[in-house]
Amino acid sequence: MITLLYLAAGALFILGLRGLGSPRTARRGNLLAAVGMLLAIVVTVADIIDEPGVVWWTIIAGLVVGGGIGAYLALRVQMVAMPQLVAAFNGFGGGASALVASAEVVATDGAFSTETAVTVALSIAIGVVTLSGSFVAYAKLQGLITGRPIGLPGGPWFNAALGGIAVGVGIWAVVSGDPIAYWVLAGVTFILGITAVIAIGGADMPVVISLLNSLSGVAAAMAGFVITNQALIIGGALVGAAGLILTIQMSEAMNRSLAHVLFAGFGTDGGPAIDAGDKPVNRASADDVAISLAYAQTVMVVPGYGLAVAQAQHAVRELANALEARGITVEYAIHPVAGRMPGHMNVLLAEADVPYDLLLDLDHSNPKLPNTDVALVVGANDVVNPSARDDSSSPIYGMPILEVDLARTAVVLKRSLSPGFAGIDNPLFYKETTMMLFSDAKAGLEAVLAALEEL
Amino acid sequence: MITLLYLAAGALFILGLRGLGSPRTARRGNLLAAVGMLLAIVVTVADIIDEPGVVWWTIIAGLVVGGGIGAYLALRVQMVAMPQLVAAFNGFGGGASALVASAEVVATDGAFSTETAVTVALSIAIGVVTLSGSFVAYAKLQGLITGRPIGLPGGPWFNAALGGIAVGVGIWAVVSGDPIAYWVLAGVTFILGITAVIAIGGADMPVVISLLNSLSGVAAAMAGFVITNQALIIGGALVGAAGLILTIQMSEAMNRSLAHVLFAGFGTDGGPAIDAGDKPVNRASADDVAISLAYAQTVMVVPGYGLAVAQAQHAVRELANALEARGITVEYAIHPVAGRMPGHMNVLLAEADVPYDLLLDLDHSNPKLPNTDVALVVGANDVVNPSARDDSSSPIYGMPILEVDLARTAVVLKRSLSPGFAGIDNPLFYKETTMMLFSDAKAGLEAVLAALEEL
Amino acid sequence: MSEEFIQGIVVFVLAAFVGFEVISKVPATLHTPLMSGANAISGITIVGALIAAGFGEGTVAAILGFLAVTFATINVVGGFLVTDRMLEMFKRKPAKRE
Amino acid sequence: MSEEFIQGIVVFVLAAFVGFEVISKVPATLHTPLMSGANAISGITIVGALIAAGFGEGTVAAILGFLAVTFATINVVGGFLVTDRMLEMFKRKPAKRE
Amino acid sequence: MRIGIPKEQAARENRVAAVPASVKTFVDWEWDVAVETGAGVAAGYPDQAFIDSGATIAADAATAHDADLVLRVGPPTHDEIAMLHAGSVLCGFLDPFVATDLIETLASRGVTAVAVEAIPRITVAQSMDALSSQANVGGYAAVLLAASVSPKFLPMLVTAAGTIPPARALVLGVGVAGLQAIATFKRLGAVVFAYDIRPETKEQVESLGAKFVEAPTQAADEGGYATEVDDDTAARQQEVLATFVADSDVIVTTAQIPGRAAPRLITEEMITPMHPGSVIVDMAASTGGNVAGSRPDEIVDVGGVAIYGPTDLASRVATDSSRMYARNLQEIANRMRTETGITIDLDDDVIGPATITHEGAIVNPRTRSVMELDEEGS
Amino acid sequence: MRIGIPKEQAARENRVAAVPASVKTFVDWEWDVAVETGAGVAAGYPDQAFIDSGATIAADAATAHDADLVLRVGPPTHDEIAMLHAGSVLCGFLDPFVATDLIETLASRGVTAVAVEAIPRITVAQSMDALSSQANVGGYAAVLLAASVSPKFLPMLVTAAGTIPPARALVLGVGVAGLQAIATFKRLGAVVFAYDIRPETKEQVESLGAKFVEAPTQAADEGGYATEVDDDTAARQQEVLATFVADSDVIVTTAQIPGRAAPRLITEEMITPMHPGSVIVDMAASTGGNVAGSRPDEIVDVGGVAIYGPTDLASRVATDSSRMYARNLQEIANRMRTETGITIDLDDDVIGPATITHEGAIVNPRTRSVMELDEEGS
Ligand SMILES: NC(=O)c1ccc[n+]([C@@H]2O[C@H](COP(=O)([O-])OP(=O)(O)OC[C@H]3O[C@@H](n4cnc5c(N)ncnc54)[C@H](OP(=O)(O)O)[C@@H]3O)[C@@H](O)[C@H]2O)c1
Ligand SMILES: NC(=O)c1ccc[n+]([C@@H]2O[C@H](COP(=O)([O-])OP(=O)(O)OC[C@H]3O[C@@H](n4cnc5c(N)ncnc54)[C@H](OP(=O)(O)O)[C@@H]3O)[C@@H](O)[C@H]2O)c1
Ligand SMILES: NC(=O)c1ccc[n+]([C@@H]2O[C@H](COP(=O)([O-])OP(=O)(O)OC[C@H]3O[C@@H](n4cnc5c(N)ncnc54)[C@H](O)[C@@H]3O)[C@@H](O)[C@H]2O)c1
Ligand SMILES: NC(=O)c1ccc[n+]([C@@H]2O[C@H](COP(=O)([O-])OP(=O)(O)OC[C@H]3O[C@@H](n4cnc5c(N)ncnc54)[C@H](O)[C@@H]3O)[C@@H](O)[C@H]2O)c1
Secondary structure (H helix, E strand, O other): HHHHHHHHHHHHHHHHHHOOOOOOHHHHHHHHHHOOOOOOOOHHHHHHHOOOOOHHHHHHHHHHHHHHHHHHHHHHOOHHHHHHHHHHHHHHHHHHHHHHHOOOOOHOOOOOOHHHHHHHHHHHHHHHHHHHHHHHHHHHHHOOOOOOOOOOOOOHHHHHHHHHHHHHHHHHHHHOOHHHHHHHHHHHHHHHHHHHHHOOOOOOOOOHHHHHHHHHHHHHHHHHHHOOOOHHHHHHHHHHHHHHHHHHHHHHOOOOOOOHHOOOOOOOOOOOOOOOOOOOEEEOOHHHHHHHHOOOOOOEEEEEEEHHOOHHHHHHHHHHHHHHHHEEEEEOOOOOOOOOOHHHHHHHHOOOOHHHEEEHHHHHHHHHHHHOOOEEEEOOOHHHHOHHHHOOOOOOOEEEEOOOOHHHHEEEEEEOOOOOOOOOOOHHOOOOEEEHHHHHHHHHHHHHHHHHOOO | OOHHHHHHHHHHHHHHHHHHHHOOHHHHHHHHHHHHHHHHHHHHHHHHOOOOOHHHHHHHHHHHHHHHHHHHHHHHHOHHHHHHHHHHHHHHHHHHHHHHHHHHHHHHHHOOEEEEEHHHHHHHHHHHHHHHHHHHHHHHOOOOOOOOOOOOOOOOHHHHHHHHHHHHHHHHHHHHHHHHHHHHHHHHHHHHHHHHHHHHHHHHHHHHHHHHHHHHHHHHHHHHHOOOOOHHHHHHHHHHHHHHHHHHHHHHHHHOOOOHHHHHHHOOOOEEEEEEEOOOOOOHHHHHHHHHHHOEEEOOOOOOEHHHOOOOHHHHHHHHHHHHHHEEEEEEOOOOOOOOEEEEEEEHHHOOOOOOHHOOOOOHHHHOHHHHEEEEEEEHHHHHOOOOOOOOOOOOOOOOOOOOOOOOOOEEOOOOOOOOOOOOOOOHHOOOOEEEOOHHHHHHHHHOOOOOHHO | OEEEEEEEHHHHHHHHHHHHOOOOOOOOOHHHHHHHHHHHHHHOOHHHHHHHHHHHHHHHHHHHHHHHHHHHHHHHHHHHHHHHHHHHHHHOOOOOOO | OOHHHHHHHHHHHHHHHHHEEEOOOOOHHHHHHHHHHHHHHHOHHHHHHHHHHHHOHHHHHHHHHHHHHHHHHHHHHHOOOOOHHHHHHHOOOOOOOO | OOEEOOOOOOOOOOOOOOOOOHHHHHHHHOOOEEOOOOHHHHHHHOOOHHHHOOEEEOOHHHHHHHHOEOOOOOOOOHOOOOOOOOEEEEEEOOOOOOHHHHHHHHHHOOEEEEHHHHOOOOOOHHOOHHHHHHHHHHHHHHHHHHHHOOOOOOOOEEEOOOOOOOOEEEEEEEOOHHOOOOOHHHHHHHEEEEEEOOOHHHHHHHHHOEEEOOOOOOOOOOOOOOOOOOHHHHHHHHHHHHHHHHOOOOOOOOOOOOOOOOOEEEEEHHHOOOOOOOOEEOOOOHHOOOEEEOOOOEEEOOOEEEEEEEOOHHHHHHHHHHHHHHHHHHHHHHHHHOOEEOOOOOOOOHEEEEHEEOOOOOOOHHHHOOOOOHHHHO | OOEEEEEOOOOOOOOOOOOOOHHHHHHOOEEEEEEEOOOHHHHOOOOOHHHHOEEEEOOOHHHHHHOEEEOOOOOOOOHHHHHHHOOOOEEOOOOOOOHHHHHHHHHHHOEEEEHHHHHHHHHHHHHHHHHHHHHHHHHHHHHHHHHHHOOOOOOEEOOOEEOOOEEEEEEEEOOOOHHHHHHHHHHHOEEEEOOOOOHHHHHHHHHHOOOOEEEEEOOOOOOOOOOOOOHHHHHHHHHHHHHHHHHHHEEOOOOOOOOOOOOOEEEEEHHHHOOOOOOEEEHHHOOOOOEEOOOOOEEEEOOOOEOOOOOHHHOOHHHHHHHHHHHHHHHHHHEEEEEEEHHHOOOOOOHHHEEEEOOEOOOHHHHHHHOHOOOOOH
16 A cells, blocks of 8 residues: 555656646646655655654654755755755755665665665665765855866776776675675765766756766665665656756757766867856856747847848747747837948848838837846847947947847847957846847747747 | 566567657667567567466467468558558457456456456456457448448437446446356447447547557556556556557547547537548648658649738748758749739749749749659649649630649648639649648648657 | 555556656657557557466367467557558658759 | 565666656756756655664664655755745746737 | 731830740741841840841831731831731730721731730630730839839838838739739838729738728629729728828829729829828829829829829830730740641630731621621621 | 028939928927928928928028028038028038038138038947938939839749749949848849958848859958959959859949049940840949949940949938938037037047038148148148
């Protein structure tokens, strides 16, 4: 019977994970998974409540202390610090799995069947790597240690060697059944977790955390084998597999291969070239832009010379059509000198059959921009440069601009941070409310459209 | 150990089903599933080969006879008759599951634990419904009995009553353990299968077969419980679930709700309105068109007045772009009098920026059409009417036409079978090589593009 | 309920989840082949049939077993073959542009 | 290998398949929340921790159990809460056109 | 078989009835082609181009008219008719329902006259339909005329020197010429409204991305042509049109009713509220005009609004209008062609109705009825 | 503060320096505006429209010139200069680097002359850049001229009377006018090729969907203007251009080098192989012409090719070119505006360089250098 209830919890996890994959259902998904977890905990407690000799204080103390710390951290932390928090939580999870297996080692003094011994060793090894690796990731993101990859003596071979040692110790533990061997294994893998993650750059940390998350699932599943509990096996296997897929998707979204991320030290990998010196930009993917657009009520398209260069007039119209089909109001703000000739944008948008009454000139669009949810700047630069308004030393000071910096969100689609005709930098790109989508305008708009249709 | 091999077979089934969902991998998927099946059979045989008292002749005879019949039917049958063949095969599968459970009844004389008894009853009931229902579907499609829904006394309540009786008998069997009860159950459900399917129209048979297919999976899974075999449980559950999803997708693709199909008698459902009197047309979905296009090397777009009415010029260009991105050659055949004014198509296609050198006039396109894989006729009618060439009594006899009827496949996109300007019927629509996609030109092209991008 | 039976339920539920998830949006042209392929897989009952046939005692059991194996084999062999035939249309690969 | 262990493997494989299939193409904005949610689910190890803690004999076992429960609970509680916070942005529904 | 292509003598007529491509086809049929010297120059086809296609150059009009088949653009003068020999076939725009004296002369000289405007507008004759091909060019040329004389930009422009709103264009009469006018206005970026009496044109107007003006409509006759409207309908029509006319910057009117005076669609009162600088091109000026005050080939100023009544629109695009017209004639000739030359088959669906005079008689019923020949005979 | 808008007297000049919208702005600034009677009529702005915006109508030129700020389109005649009072500001196209005698007279009369062509083409001055706004209109008008006189269809048409291939258009010189010409040709459906000496124009040409002719290029000066090319480059340029010119049906040339004669891009030998009926519009005719044989405001026929040298293109679209020009002047006036009226600040980035004469002296360095004033002084 209890197995069936665990199965129900597992089913809730599945539905939860599935829900988390789409913006519409993500919150509900998280809730379902949480309910599943509650079910599993209640079932377990109910199952042991009548057993004799249960040590309750450890359970209650653990639940209270852990719950308090978890809730405090989760509710207090700032939005930007969330990824590192996830890393920390994940480390605790991995550690818990390792502890469960360790407790079994203590309880049985290492007397396992071979197959169980293998799972014990795996629980401990994977759990501990997750623990130490996650905390290094946390420290990197939190700025406690440098975000730059830290070189190891011997480079990547160091970790390879350490991995080899861990395997050897694991075999020793399984074969000998000696508890000491398990503790040595824990020690070696603890170091391995640190050295493996410390060698990876801060920018790749999200991918690393996702991979560690997948590993903590595997650790939980292994622990399930150790204590013969199907809830752990189902939940752990689920997370292990789902986490792996997610890790691959994340590295694809960042244009990295997973191998590159993990073994960066083996080769040299320049990474995406765009970087604004020290000034940080919010770099968005087509998916991110699609979501911002999908959840907007009003969108203002601001076309510029880049739209013309990319010949993206048809693409922009299609995207606008798709947004309109979702009930979103789309208008176009046409700056008097956008492009390279008077009426440049008009020619292009007329070709794409954009109705004239959606084209707003400066006087009509600027009053609307502060109430616009998303200003979608397509290949425009100088005509949306706030310096012209704010910085009297700017060569373009005094030129009227489209004030997209006042919109709730500005999405800027261009290929790089290069300047436009006037050859000057644009503070808009570094604003908090600005998302930069680096791409050719046509390709970028098409990607956004494709992403939108998948929402 | 054997369980793990069954698990491997199950994994192959999963990979196979997944492959079958996409055109690129469908053949490989089928092969994987077949390998999984072979593995399961070999494992089973290997498992029992050393057991004493195995009756080999029934096994060998069954395999030979069944294999021969199956192969003969599969390889001999005509393409058009395939759906009914699938129905027949499915019936055999359901029957087999029922027989496995029945054999268990015979062997144990009905002495089961309650839970096992339930699964035995379910195996028999579901297996037999599948058997008789599938054969009725077969007979309908093969024309052995009329395709029209056959009314039953009391209409749908008849089947409801029969279903109630079956449940009653099932309970009797489980409670009493009397073998007779199981045989009565088999009898009742046999009739139920017939009466349930016979009340449904021939056009809906594909959906019904898919549902019966799902049921045969459930029957197999139940049989798995009966003989405690995880291969049957995994395979059966897989097919049961996948079949159900597929059934829903199929009825959606046919614009029917599943409930409507099954309980058509409860309400009246007009069904799609377009029907060419007695002349049959190949009615295609956007997916079908997308696949034909995706697997073509050369596509000729033939625009007509309907393209103008729908203002689908941008949509056609987008679709062409997507095809070109796949390396497919797309050209446009412009008939001199397509549309309602000289140069009508030119105006529209120029607006959509179709390069002039892709526009072929009559003299240049007709020689190419016989070697064109797909001629995509968008809202054209008279200008592709073969009567003008073939039928000297036709009022348009003698007008030069675009000979899309000579292309390997012609896809005609228009809203209905209504005639065009000349007011005459078009034999092109009834050709075997013609697929009709009934839709507004713009909406239709957009749907095809969406479908194409999912391939 | 026996432990075995419960295990069966666990496996059944998980396999059903896989079945639900494995079918994403399938193009209409593949509906029939997919149905046919799934149908062939449901012939897994052949494993049960083999066991039933092999261990059936008495004429009735033997006949039932024989029939079960025959039916299931028709389903399996015919099913996979006919699916493969349906899928022939997907053999041709789009060639590169000349 | 014990029957139980084999059952475990069956369940593990099937659950892993579900895990693979359940994640279809996820928009990048959901990568972090999904990761966080999955991470919370991996806290299922709390079940093991509860059992370990409940039945641990001796001080070492008790401490290990206590730590295991604490760690796992942090993961579970913190994980679900933080995921929910991340997902707040999806609360707003697009309104109809005025 | 000898075929003659005279040089057109009419003022403002730049077109020619054959182009090198059609000459080449005739030569392929083993016909002798004589092109009068300079016949194609105004259309951009020098003599040498015809020579290269296999024609001989006729030194004067008499030689060019001395042929079995004479292809012309406009009707011949009496002098030119005198150059035709009996039994020859003359093919061109002959105005056969109005210019009856010319027809009479042709008949009396024993010339077979085939009038391209009488080619029936049936599907199989589309390639011979010179009315359509020339109306098509006319619609295009009318818009270019209007655009080039309009003091307003047609497209919308947002510039540093202010936003220029798009011009509003109105097309009245949406036959072949009207449709092409809509398309050309659209290309130039104007906001286009259009109206025609025939209800089916609404869909056609919209198929070009323009807006239909919802004034009263009335079904066409069985030939697809518009019929006259009663005074009441006309009044309601004008009422609706008035506001659109007043707001328009450029107007092209093309409305015709075959065999009758063109309908008056724009009255003087409707013009008064228009902006000064607005332009109206009345393509129906030669048949009475759709616009009050329009005069053929003149520019009339009504309170700052310029009303053009050009009758030579197709001729302004002479290279291509000649090319299309020559192709029409080539197809007609092909229809008449036999092994050895040409024959006139009065029972032919296409040639029959288009033949006006044959073997000394006036054979076309409509011409006969206009000339009241049958009544006299009855 | 009184502002005067005289009626332009030059031939073919239809524009006016103020439109009702700009008058309204001046009135809002509490300026008195006097518009000479009939000044706006040719541009489609009757006196009444100005009155409605708050202007008074001046009965004659003298009254209109008797103001603190006089806004004109073209330069004044000596008679008109005589009507200006000392200390007044004159703003318009004054041709300040060529028409030096006029400048001298203005200086001697104590008139402050602000020449719009000397407004620097910097970002903040874009709304005052009359050269751009008028060149833009000119590019549009040039294409409409070419299209309306071309005997060929610009767009492609597939019709029952044969397929008409699209015309090939060539635009030489891709500044403001050239870009608008490309855009307008594209709208009309021609296949457009374009060329400019400045390499950055390639991307601009392609951004309008046209094709760039890959002839030699040469970087612009720091002001963004083209510089003169050496003979060798010119020869290679012509070699490449020759084939494109020969194949073109319509050509618009706009190439200018500020302060110099326009570059000769099309020679007589390049014209010879062109089809008869082809059309060339040389927008640089008044500064020497890009095309051999072009003459200002004349139509020259070179072997059937018509070469137009219009100098009044912007004036042909007078309603909208006036509207943009008036807006430019309004922005300039705004730049000069103070609480009480206007002042000329010679240190202003925009007004400074554009001021030619002030307080009796010629202050513009370039005019001074053309007049060799500084050398004399040094
Ligand atoms: N309208 C006129 O009459 C006229 C005439 C002359 C000069 N101007 C000047 O031109 C400027 C116009 O402003 P603007 O905002 O339209 O343009 P802009 O300031 O020149 O900026 C255009 C931006 O588009 C991006 N871009 C170029 N190609 C692209 C592609 N294929 N895909 C995506 N992005 C692309 C470039 O950034 P990346 O390289 O990073 O992609 C560039 O920063 C003003 O400074 C104006 O004064 C206007
Ligand atoms: N080009 C000319 O100069 C000219 C002038 C006058 C007459 N014509 C005549 O017009 C005809 C032209 O031939 P054609 O093949 O282009 O056109 P057509 O024969 O008139 O056929 C057009 C087809 O488009 C379909 N359609 C209409 N609206 C649609 C929409 N929104 N979406 C999808 N389909 C739509 C209609 O079928 P459904 O209703 O089923 O959708 C109709 O059968 C010829 O007969 C020609 O002789 C031509
Ligand atoms: N089937 C064919 O092959 C073919 C070929 C060419 C033209 N046609 C048809 O012939 C018909 C006439 O074409 P056309 O261009 O020669 O016409 P037209 O030149 O005779 O007349 C021009 C237009 O004026 C309209 N008109 C007449 N009176 C009007 C009024 N009072 N108010 C508004 N509009 C009025 C007519 O409806 C017509 O559309 C059209 O239907 C056309 O499609 C058919
Ligand atoms: N930043 C601004 O505010 C602003 C405003 C308007 C114009 N501009 C720039 O000013 C520049 C000049 O514009 P314009 O239209 O006044 O130019 P223009 O009228 O002086 O010349 C027209 C064109 O002729 C070209 N040309 C000169 N010699 C040539 C030769 N030998 N061969 C081919 N082409 C030749 C020039 O490069 C120029 O593009 C452009 O770069 C334009 O973008 C800038």
